[in-house]
Amino acid sequence: MNDRTMKAVLYDRYGGPEVLHVGRVPRPEPAPGEVLVRVHAFSVNGGELAARSGRIRLLTGRKFPQRVGLDFTGELAALGEGVTEPGAGEGVTEPALGEGMTEPAVGDRVWGVLGRSSGFGSAAEYVSVPVKRLGRVPEGLDPVDAAALPVATTAVTALRDKAGLRPGERLLVRGAAGGVGSAAVQLGRAYGAEVTALARAANLDFVRELGAHKAVDHRAVQPAELGRFDVVLDTVGSDLRTFRRLLAPGGRMVTIAFDLSRPVASLGSIAATAVHGRGRVRFFSGNPLREDFDDLARHVAEGKLRPAVDKVFALEETAAAHRALESGGVRGKYVVRVTP
Template sequence: MKRVQYDRHGGPEIMYFGDHDLPPAGDGEVRVSVRAAAINPFDWKLRQGAMKLFSGRRFPKGMGTDFAGIVEAVGGGVANFRVGDEVFGTVDFKRSGAFAEAVMVKASHLAKKPPQLSFAEAASLPIAAMTAWVAIIDRAQARPGARIFINGCNGAVGAFAVQLAISRGAHVAGACGPASRDNVRAAGVHPIFGYSDSQTYTLQGTYDAVFDTLGTLDVGPSFAMLNPGGVFIDINPTPARMLRGMLSQRYKLAFATMGIKRLPEIAELAGNGTLRPAIGLEAPFTDALSVIADTEAGRRISGKAVLAF
């Protein structure tokens, strides 16, 4: 089968279409014929070597983590999936390779695809929705009347965070770019600030949680935006941010891997319309190299970039 892969860490120029054979499904594993795969910043960060201490030194490595498709084979001990099921999920980052015609994945990293969603919509869910779940449900503990500020409320993670918070009865304020204001307002965010309005939104009262999806807020001053007992939630930790944040119990980290067990609940919420994936670009797999490179370079689209097979 064909997949997008690379032989060393580096920039987009090292990606290529390569041949790869999947082994038979082992215990607890499921082989899925991929119908759509969503592009995440995490994918090119892995290729660049950001996680090389944990991802191993064996090459070539496949690219891609989030996907949706049809089950082709199941290994021993897998009771909740069978051949022909439509599923979506995410690949362990040590075994990335969802930008491929087929993928082998742990059954625990899969959920049934809601019939209301297309394969492209389902593929756009895992990393973004799992991250949002950990931040809003687990860390912020969104509840009726809670006040939550989301920096980057228009991005993939931010949009799901808004939807989850509002579904739990929380009041959401946020910062976004000018082109996204109408969509963010329609989603229920109020008030809405620009990224340069930090002097303004830090004076608009305090919050039960501040969720920085972009890694652009200064951790220290952001603590001043919190109510007593409020938390600052970070998904872009740098050594400096963590050093500053770890001095306070109000600093919380949120990673997608913490939310893998929530995939069935995410599927249910997507099926009933509480979570609404947004597709900005759906391109054929044959264009994968250029689409990944363009997305990595900052090509602006409103919604997820998805590869269709």
């Protein structure tokens, strides 16, 4: 087999999970400032389901084949120009992969998220990524378990930076059993907030175990019955106006999703909250850097954040992982193992 190629998950047309298949593509070479990572595992995220189905084709275009995979854990396999190993002379002069690491080295265990400009593509044997978008996996954390956590940087940014969550405040997490939501429940508790988690009835015990003070079946209550909150974190994207009404004076709402059934209208509605009504809805998509992964690693090391892996799939079973996520009810993350 040509060692300049690798396995990757591809699709040649938009559609359901069945369009996904494992093919061979050229193995990437790290550009200046990048590193080549041998991927151990990745998780399945809602954004790539939307892309694969064609619901955001205005952004993804019609050039095929296209790739899936947003986050990853793995091992540094090669360093691009300008990224040198310790003791190799001139190179990186500031910590590259976390506290205590002055320079990266081949063999380091890392985790990361592809940036907005990179698109998807971590569902593969190798990925090339800017060194600034990597962190070092905490010691003792299994690489498959670790793959459930890179997306938690989104929860860190949402609560710490966008919402400015403070101790004693009331936090509502919508979609609390999912990848970002399950991390937000844990982090909200760690930040000293009173956490209310909205989830399916079958997942209420799960979110309580993560640290939620109150767990509510989202199908059994009307939003108006929930009370007022200082911070609302939404991971669903629909009915944002309804949940915005739950904000207490001075409250903040952050969403990482929009209504995919009406994307233009949904994004327009979010933008309009900046100029009218009570409480702006802050929308963002995760684009983490090294310092975010450093913060994530500290939370893990301090026992404030743990991975939640629902089920592990093989690379050839990526379509099944997509299908499982689309069916709903996930507890944490579905993870795909790439290397045996």
